Amino acid sequence: MKLKTVFTVLAVLIISAVIFTGCPDNRETIRVLFYLDASNATAVADANDWFGTFEKANPGIRIVRENLFDDAYHDKMRTYAAAGDLPEVMYVWPSGRSDYLHDQRLLKDLGPFIARDNLRGFYLPMTMDPSQQQSGYMAMLPQGVTNTHAFYINMEVLNEVGLTPARTYAELVRQVPVLAAAGFQTVLIPAESTWVMQSCLMSMVAGRFCGENWHERIHNGSAKFTDPDFVAALDFIRRLYADGVIHQSAIGVGYGDGPGLFANNRGAYYIDGDWRVSDLMQAITPARQENIRISVFPEIAEAKINRSNSSVLGVGYAMAASIPAGSAKEAAAWELVKWMVGNEVSTSRTQQGGTPTPSRTDLDFAAMNLQPMSIAVGNIGREFDTATVVIDAVFASEIFERVNDGLIQIANFSRTPAQVAADIQNAFDTWKSR
Numbered sequence: 001m002k003l004k005t006v007f008t009v010l011a012v013l014i015i016s017a018v019i020f021t022g023c024p025d026n027r028e029t030i031r032v033l034f035y036l037d038a039s040n041a042t043a044v045a046d047a048n049d050w051f052g053t054f055e056k057a058n059p060g061i062r063i064v065r066e067n068l069f070d071d072a073y074h075d076k077m078r079t080y081a082a083a084g085d086l087p088e089v090m091y092v093w094p095s096g097r098s099d100y101l102h103d104q105r106l107l108k109d110l111g112p113f114i115a116r117d118n119l120r121g122f123y124l125p126m127t128m129d130p131s132q133q134q135s136g137y138m139a140m141l142p143q144g145v146t147n148t149h150a151f152y153i154n155m156e157v158l159n160e161v162g163l164t165p166a167r168t169y170a171e172l173v174r175q176v177p178v179l180a181a182a183g184f185q186t187v188l189i190p191a192e193s194t195w196v197m198q199s200c201l202m203s204m205v206a207g208r209f210c211g212e213n214w215h216e217r218i219h220n221g222s223a224k225f226t227d228p229d230f231v232a233a234l235d236f237i238r239r240l241y242a243d244g245v246i247h248q249s250a251i252g253v254g255y256g257d258g259p260g261l262f263a264n265n266r267g268a269y270y271i272d273g274d275w276r277v278s279d280l281m282q283a284i285t286p287a288r289q290e291n292i293r294i295s296v297f298p299e300i301a302e303a304k305i306n307r308s309n310s311s312v313l314g315v316g317y318a319m320a321a322s323i324p325a326g327s328a329k330e331a332a333a334w335e336l337v338k339w340m341v342g343n344e345v346s347t348s349r350t351q352q353g354g355t356p357t358p359s360r361t362d363l364d365f366a367a368m369n370l371q372p373m374s375i376a377v378g379n380i381g382r383e384f385d386t387a388t389v390v391i392d393a394v395f396a397s398e399i400f401e402r403v404n405d406g407l408i409q410i411a412n413f414s415r416t417p418a419q420v421a422a423d424i425q426n427a428f429d430t431w432k433s434r
Helices: 002-022 041-057 070-082 096-103 111-116 155-160 169-181 195-210 214-219 228-242 248-252 255-263 274-283 328-340 343-351 372-378 397-411 417-433
Strands: 028-035 061-068 089-092 144-147 150-154 185-188 267-272 292-295 308-313 316-319 386-388
Touching (some): 028 070, 028 328, 041 274, 061 070, 061 328, 070 096, 089 096, 089 328, 096 397, 144 274, 150 155, 155 267, 169 185, 195 308, 195 386, 228 417, 248 397, 255 267, 255 274, 274 372, 292 372, 316 328, 397 417
Parallel strands (some): 028 061, 028 089, 185 267
Antiparallel strands (some): 144 308, 150 267
């Protein structure tokens, strides 16, 4: 009887061991904070495919993914950071809204992993330059290069009222009453989220009024935000509203609502980042996309430079610095980061328009099934001669958030450009004193 009991216990232990070894709970768990617009069915399907394919190819890794979008994403990231509980893998910016992650060195240096796996030759040189990231090291693996300003032109609307794309701001102003008489707005921009006006419009405007590398002069003290050129840039934003080029209602338009308004011909032009082409392609059929042009803002007579645009290193994927070095969790997290910025996912993202200028250099564009707007946004680099900085990429959050808020105050006509400039300079002085 005792011998039978022993065999029974051994059998149970063997069966339990087999079950435990094959149980999903025994896999290495990687938490991921992922930036995803849940209202975009195609984006959701793509993300599910990318992560699902990875898990099938890596049966020893289990992904626990949290999807958030816009401000909710950044708020949750800050909460995790403050609690010392960052997920193992994160979708991050090279600076700007992820500046605190870089400044506090909360992200692992990916340089040694990139060197070990000989990945440098598969990416654009700019994306492999640590100086392009606020941390000063390879805190993230970028998925591309980003033009934060894109000027989308709806030829269906313009043709209906007998207009052609405006080449200058003066011409754009003259189009306002013609478009309004037919029930159209002139320039649409989803400005409720305060970063949009700063990143997608003001950064480009500041570059044109203040010139190349204007931010360096601010940082070294040879220029101030209260100088005439920056105040003039802010005043140009005021003029956009005063001239009716942008309707004041824009500051009540949610970021997720912008593509739908443009796709439904509510306005002749639309301002957003180049990344937004993926959402627009979901709302506009390929046949109609032939009527959409993508350029940069028209020439501004009093600007120092024209045919310029605001560009920055794109977003990418990072690993939490808290992951133990040499651990299985670190190895699993790195495999996921490599996959998310690898050839297969980059090809998929490029075909959907999500990465107009991908970081990978080994993509076969000829084999891709690209829609008209993907081709158009891929040529945006030919629409400008000079790349200037993005404000939230070169200034700390205390400063660019003051810019963000000030632009809304200008739109509301509650503060003057000079007052907003003074507020920004005060924020800069306080930051620099620390």
